[in-house]
Amino acid sequence: MGRPPCCDKVGIxxxxxxxxxxxxxVSYIQEHGPGNWRSVPTNTGLLRCSKSCRLRWTNYLRPGIKRGNFTPHEEGMIIHLQALLGNKWAAIASYLPQRTDNDIKNYWNTHLKKKLKKFQSALDPHMPPSDSTKSFINERRSLEIITPSPSLSLNHSSSTYASSTENISRLLEGWMRSSPKTNNKILQQNTNSGAILMDNHHQAYQPKAEQEGGGGGGGDLVSHEEFESILSFENLNNAAWDKSTGDSMPGRASQAAANDDKPEKNKPRSDNNTPPLSFLEKWLLDESAGQVEEMMELSPMF
DNA sequence: AACTTTTCCAACCGCCGAGTT
DNA sequence: TAACTCGGCGGTTGGAAAAGT
Incomplete structure (x- = not known):
C-alpha cells in the first residue's frame, strides 16, 4: 500500500x-528546515494541513521574499514571460527569485491583465483613447513610472494581521523578551543553522506608522539588520543561482535549496516546463528585458 | 454618515506527476 | 502492478479595505 495519510482532515x-x-x-522550520511537510502539523501541534503549512512558508514566511512594489522591470519581465510561457506562474517566478508564483499570479490578474487590455485598446486606431484611458495614461506616468504606485505599496491597513516578515519580526521580538530562556536555545540554533527571518523589504516595505511619518508604531521593532545579524539562516536563504550554467532554478528558491539533497520527485514540476535557462535567461535579461523596458518607457501605458 | 460597489490578495481547491509500499 | 500519498501547480474564491455614490 501507499504512504499513510499526510494529515487527518478532521479538525483542520x-x-x-x-x-x-x-x-x-517559523520556529519549527528554523529547527528542522523546510521539507517533510507531512510531519509539520503533527510535530508542531498546528491544526493545519501540511499543504497549508507549505504554502504559508513558501509564499510568506520564507526568507528572501520581496513584497509589493513591482518595478517596471519586473512588470516587463512578467509580461514578456507570460507571453512566452503562458500562465506558468511557477516558471515565471523562477526568473524573479524574490517573487512568489502566487504574487505574480495575483499581480497579473489584478494589474497587468487590465493594463494590457487598456494598452491594446489604446493602440487600436479605431478606438481612440477615452478620457479615462488618457487619465489612466497620465496617472501611470505620474505615479508608476516616476514613483511607485500607491496601490502597489504595502501600505495596507494595519488593523488586521498583515502576515509580513515585518510582523513576524515584531512578534518574535516580543516573544524573545517574554521567554528568554527558550529563545536563547532557539537563538543558539539559529547561530548554527542560520536565520529564518531575513527581511528583504528594506526598499519596498515600510510599516504604516513609518510611512505616515509618525514612527510610533515601529519604535519598538528590532531592526531588520539586527534580525539578520542575530539570525543568519544561510542554508535557507535563496539558493545561489548559477547563471553561468543555468543548471539550477531560481525562485521558490528556498524550496529548491531545501530540495537540493532530495530525490528528483520533490523538484518543482515546472522544471520540466521551463525552457533551458541559458537561452531564456540570456534572451530575457540581456536583450528582451531591455526591449520591454524600452517599450515601457516609450509607451505611456508602461 | 451610511450604504454599495470595486479592488485586492491570502488562502483554499482540485488536479497532476512522481515516489512509496 | 495497483493503490495510495506527497509535493507542487494553476485556477478560483472569501472577505477585508478602499473607493464611489
Whole structure:
C-alpha cells in the first residue's frame, strides 16, 4: 500500500494564519528546515494541513521574499514571460527569485491583465483613447513610472494581521523578551543553522506608522539588520543561482535549496516546463528585458 | 454618515506527476 | 502492478479595505 495519510482532515483549521501559528511554523522550520511537510502539523501541534503549512512558508514566511512594489522591470519581465510561457506562474517566478508564483499570479490578474487590455485598446486606431484611458495614461506616468504606485505599496491597513516578515519580526521580538530562556536555545540554533527571518523589504516595505511619518508604531521593532545579524539562516536563504550554467532554478528558491539533497520527485514540476535557462535567461535579461523596458518607457501605458 | 460597489490578495481547491509500499 | 500519498501547480474564491455614490 501507499504512504499513510499526510494529515487527518478532521479538525483542520482553515483561513488566515495567526501570528502565533506563524511563530510556531517559523520556529519549527528554523529547527528542522523546510521539507517533510507531512510531519509539520503533527510535530508542531498546528491544526493545519501540511499543504497549508507549505504554502504559508513558501509564499510568506520564507526568507528572501520581496513584497509589493513591482518595478517596471519586473512588470516587463512578467509580461514578456507570460507571453512566452503562458500562465506558468511557477516558471515565471523562477526568473524573479524574490517573487512568489502566487504574487505574480495575483499581480497579473489584478494589474497587468487590465493594463494590457487598456494598452491594446489604446493602440487600436479605431478606438481612440477615452478620457479615462488618457487619465489612466497620465496617472501611470505620474505615479508608476516616476514613483511607485500607491496601490502597489504595502501600505495596507494595519488593523488586521498583515502576515509580513515585518510582523513576524515584531512578534518574535516580543516573544524573545517574554521567554528568554527558550529563545536563547532557539537563538543558539539559529547561530548554527542560520536565520529564518531575513527581511528583504528594506526598499519596498515600510510599516504604516513609518510611512505616515509618525514612527510610533515601529519604535519598538528590532531592526531588520539586527534580525539578520542575530539570525543568519544561510542554508535557507535563496539558493545561489548559477547563471553561468543555468543548471539550477531560481525562485521558490528556498524550496529548491531545501530540495537540493532530495530525490528528483520533490523538484518543482515546472522544471520540466521551463525552457533551458541559458537561452531564456540570456534572451530575457540581456536583450528582451531591455526591449520591454524600452517599450515601457516609450509607451505611456508602461 | 451610511450604504454599495470595486479592488485586492491570502488562502483554499482540485488536479497532476512522481515516489512509496 | 495497483493503490495510495506527497509535493507542487494553476485556477478560483472569501472577505477585508478602499473607493464611489
Amino acid at each position: 483549521k482553515k483561513g488566515p494564519w495567526t501570528p502565533e501559528e506563524d511563530i510556531i511554523l
